Each structure stands twice: as structure tokens, then as C-alpha cells.
Amino acid sequence: xxxxxxxxxxxxxxxxxxxxxxxxxxxxxxxxxxxxxxxxxxxxxxxxxxxxxxxxxxxxxxxxxxxxxxxxxxxxxxxxxxxxxxxxxxxxxxxxxxxxxxxxxxxxxxxxxxxxxxxxxxxxxxxxxxxxxxxxxxxxxxxxxxxxxxxxxxxxxxxxxxxxxxxxxxxxxxxxxxxxxxxxxxxxxxxxxxxxxxxxxxxxxxxxxxxxxxxxxxxxxxxxxxxxxxxxxxxxxxxxxxxxxxxxxxxxxxxxxxxxxxxxxxxxxxxxxxxxxxxxxxxxxxxxxxxxxxxxxxxxxxxxxxxxxxxxxxxxxxxxxxxxxxxxxxxxxxxxxxxxxxxxxxxxxx
Numbered sequence: 507x508x509x510x511x512x513x514x515x516x517x518x519x520x521x522x523x524x525x526x527x528x529x530x531x532x533x534x535x536x537x538x539x540x541x542x543x544x545x546x547x548x549x550x551x552x553x554x555x556x557x558x559x560x561x562x563x564x565x566x567x568x569x570x571x572x573x574x575x576x577x578x579x580x581x582x583x584x585x586x587x588x589x590x591x592x593x594x595x596x597x598x599x600x601x602x603x604x605x606x607x608x609x610x611x612x613x614x615x616x617x618x619x620x621x622x623x624x625x626x627x628x629x630x631x632x633x634x635x636x637x638x639x640x641x642x643x644x645x646x647x648x649x650x651x652x653x654x655x656x657x658x659x660x661x662x663x664x665x666x667x668x669x670x671x672x673x674x675x676x677x678x679x680x681x682x683x684x685x686x687x688x689x690x691x692x693x694x695x696x697x698x699x700x701x702x703x704x705x706x707x708x709x710x711x712x713x714x715x716x717x718x719x720x721x722x723x724x725x726x727x728x729x730x731x732x733x734x735x736x737x738x739x740x741x742x743x744x745x746x747x748x749x750x751x752x753x754x755x756x757x758x759x760x761x762x763x764x765x766x767x768x769x770x771x772x773x774x775x776x777x778x779x780x781x782x783x784x785x786x787x788x789x790x791x792x793x794x795x796x797x798x799x800x801x802x803x804x805x806x807x808x809x810x811x812x813x814x815x816x817x818x819x820x821x822x823x824x825x826x827x828x829x830x831x832x833x834x835x836x837x838x839x840x841x842x843x844x845x846x847x848x849x850x851x852x853x854x855x856x
Contacts, residue, residue: 515579516666518849523553523698528571529845531852539824542575543842555699555718556588558653565660582658583667583848585674587700590650592618593714594643600634618645626651632710667851671695672704672714674847679791680709681850682821689788695844696796698722703774713778717770721796724763731759745800764805791817793843819846
């Protein structure tokens with residue numbers, strides 16, 4: 507990989523509940539170089555739980571990014587998450603790829619809670635043992651994909667790749683961190699309305715779950731408990747000071763929401779351990795706009811007694827100081843992890 511394969515120009519575009527994030531990469535002698543990045547804020551309720559409610563507004567936001575960054579390609583890699591996305595591990599008897607292809611529809615219908623006619627289905631063979639094979643099954647409701655691809659078409663762009671948020675995060679992590687193939691890591695992307703959890707080892711997603719909890723809950727709680735405007739609650743959540751609000755008040759409200767978040771992570775980890783015998787998570791990496799909520803990283807360390815660090819999506823990506831402000835990139839970095847993972851799809855081997 508690392509820039510040696512033929513690059514298909516592609517913009518990584520993460521359409522989230524609070525903003526659209528874009529990242530464009532190019533090949534360089536060192537591997538990858540940042541060509542452009544941008545964030546376009548979205549009004550409340552433009553995107554709700556991953557569903558685009560105001561398509562013209564999102565299409566206009568996408569067009570604005572392309573204009574501001576003077577992006578030449580029309581090809582886009584985007585991703586989806588939430589309840590319309592199902593990721594399952596299936597163990598099957600050993601068979602040829604042709605037989606697997608023929609059988610996958612029947613197998614999927616037993617594991618997916620939607621009508622097979624209503625989903626786009628994908629699968630990947632993970633590993634084969636003596637008499638059986640482990641297959642990763644991914645199903646996404648067609649209307650969920652259309653919700654995204656129609657908006658891109660409305661903006662005059664071509665949806666070349668539609669990925670899953672959790673897999674884009676894994677792609678970003680593996681390229682930047684070269685993880686030890688024997689270590690099991692938990693990758694958390696905490697956005698405005700959805701948290702993606704992906705437990706991975708050796709390039710294999712062992713367990714993936716999306717939870718409808720995120721940064722919006724912090725904002726709602728601060729608004730309600732401290733009688734603040736949406737704007738003031740957002741600023742407080744980001745660590746800014748607001749007149750009339752003591753640090754102790756803010757900390758108490760943030761802690762109450764962090765406890766809900768941690769409970770969901772704990773439930774996920776417990777289920778994973780119960781179904782994957784002998785597996786232990788060694789480290790947690792945190793991404794997403796909510797990663798910077800004051801106290802969250804410390805609480806995760808305390809609760810799980812594990813090393814917890816913010817995932818830096820540009821660790822192995824060259825940033826030209828003549829073109830980009832690295833301090834600004836570090837400030838925005840957690841929000842750009844999914845978009846980086848999507849932009850890396852430019853370098854997929856043809």
C-alpha cells in the first residue's frame with residue numbers, strides 16, 4: 507500500500523450529525539500526504555441518528571467543501587452507521603469461494619433482522635480452519651445507502667465507495683499505528699449522536715456495535731440542568747468558560763452523561779468477552795468530536811483499568827507546513843478519523 511499502488515483520486519467524506527468532514531490524501535515518497543481537509547458545520551436536526559433529513563442543505567455543504575478546497579475529483583468515499591447496519595461473524599463448513607457465494611444469501615437471511623430484498627449484502631472470508639471458515643457478513647438497508655448516495659448525486663459528486671464507519675476507523679488506525687497482530691484493541695468513535703465500537707485484532711474486526719449515544723447528550727444535559735442556550739452548552743462541553751457556571755456544576759453534568767456512555771461500552775465489552783472466549787482487550791483508542799469532552803479519557807482509564815489514548819489520524823501522514831497548519835489539524839484531529847479512513851480507500855490495490 508503506502509502510495510505504491512495506483513491511486514484512484516477520491517475524497518473521504520464523513521457526513522455526521524453535527525458536521526461534514528472531508529479529507530483528501532495523495533501519494534508521496536514517505537507514503538501518504540495530506541492534500542486537503544475541511545469541516546462544514548450543520549444546523550441542528552439536519553442529520554438525525556445518521557439519517558439525512560435535509561438533503562438540499564447537506565448537498566450544499568458538500569458543494570461548499572469542494573469549492574473551498576478546489577477539489578478536482580468528483581469521486582467520493584463515504585460511510586454509514588446505526589441501526590440499519592448489521593455486522594455479523596458467521597462460522598460455516600469449509601467450502602470453495604464459488605459455493606460460499608451461492609450460499610451467502612441463504613445464510614444471511616438467518617442472521618439479519620431485515621428482508622434480504624431490502625439490504626445490500628457484502629461478505630469477507632476472515633480465516634479458514636481444518637473443517638470450517640469464519641466469514642464476516644455485512645448488511646446495510648438499501649434506503650440507508652440511497653439516503654447518502656442521493657445527496658452526493660445532488661451535489662454533483664460520484665459515490666465510488668460506501669463503507670461502514672467502524673471499518674473506516676479501523677482502516678485509519680491500522681495505517682497509522684501498525685498494531686501488533688496479537689493485541690486486541692477497542693476503537694471508539696464517539697460522534698454527536700452515534701458511538702461506533704470496533705474491537706479488532708490482527709486486522710480482523712472481532713466485534714462491532716453502534717450505540718445511539720454521543721455528544722448531543724452532553725449538550726442536552728447541560729442545557730437542561732444549567733438552563734443554558736444550545737450555543738453556550740456547546741461551548742461549555744468543549745471546555746470553555748461560561749459566566750455564571752462553576753467548574754463543579756459543569757463537571758457534575760458531564761460526569762452523569764459520561765457514566766451513560768461508559769455503561770454502554772461496559773455492556774459491549776462484557777458481551778464480547780462472553781462470546782469470544784479467552785479474548786482480553788489490551789488498549790482503548792478514542793476518536794470522534796466527543797473524544798475531547800473534559801474528563802472522558804480519565805474516566806475511561808479509571809473504569810476499565812486500561813491504557814486509553816486519543817487516536818491521532820495523521821500519525822503516519824505527511825503534513826506539509828507550507829500548506830497546512832499542524833496546530834489546527836491537531837485541534838480538529840479526533841473529528842477527522844473516519845474521513846481519513848475513507849480517504850485511504852484511494853490507495854486500495856486495484
